[in-house]
Amino acid sequence: MENQSSFLGTEEQPIVPPTSDEKTLALLSHILTLVTWFIAPLVIYLIKKDESKFVSDHAKESLNFQITLFIACIVGVILTLIIIGALILGLVSLAALILVIIATIRASEGKIYRYPFCIRLIK
Numbered sequence: 030m031e032n033q034s035s036f037l038g039t040e041e042q043p044i045v046p047p048t049s050d051e052k053t054l055a056l057l058s059h060i061l062t063l064v065t066w067f068i069a070p071l072v073i074y075l076i077k078k079d080e081s082k083f084v085s086d087h088a089k090e091s092l093n094f095q096i097t098l099f100i101a102c103i104v105g106v107i108l109t110l111i112i113i114g115a116l117i118l119g120l121v122s123l124a125a126l127i128l129v130i131i132a133t134i135r136a137s138e139g140k141i142y143r144y145p146f147c148i149r150l151i152k
Contacts, residue, residue: 038128039143040135047083047139055087055136059129067095074151087136089151094132094144096151098125 047055054073061069074088101121108114128144135142 036145037131038135038145040140043083043086043139043141045083047081051081051083052137052139054081054084056133058084058088058091059132059136062091062095062129063126067092067099070095083139083141086141087132090143090147090149091132093149093151094125094128094147097144097146097148100148 054077058070058073070088070091074085074092077084077088079085098121102118105114105118105121108117132142132144
């Protein structure tokens, strides 16, 4: 089980290689957050949590990342009162877009991906 880490997140090979359907659901749990926010990973997690560890891991990670982004956005909105909040919101949005794309690519490659700077509330 090789583990590659960088400031863009951590990736590792799963013990059991995922099927193509599992890869598709895993990548959907990341990419659909660009349109549905936390709803898609939540639905995918609730449906597949007992059927596929690979899909469950990706959906949980995506859901945790969306919760982390929500907290960062609340901080950014509060800090707009002292101007720096707009910069924070812009940086958080750009980082979120880049990291979601990376997570989607890793899921399509059949790797387990961990977002950096993510609060993991759902274990």
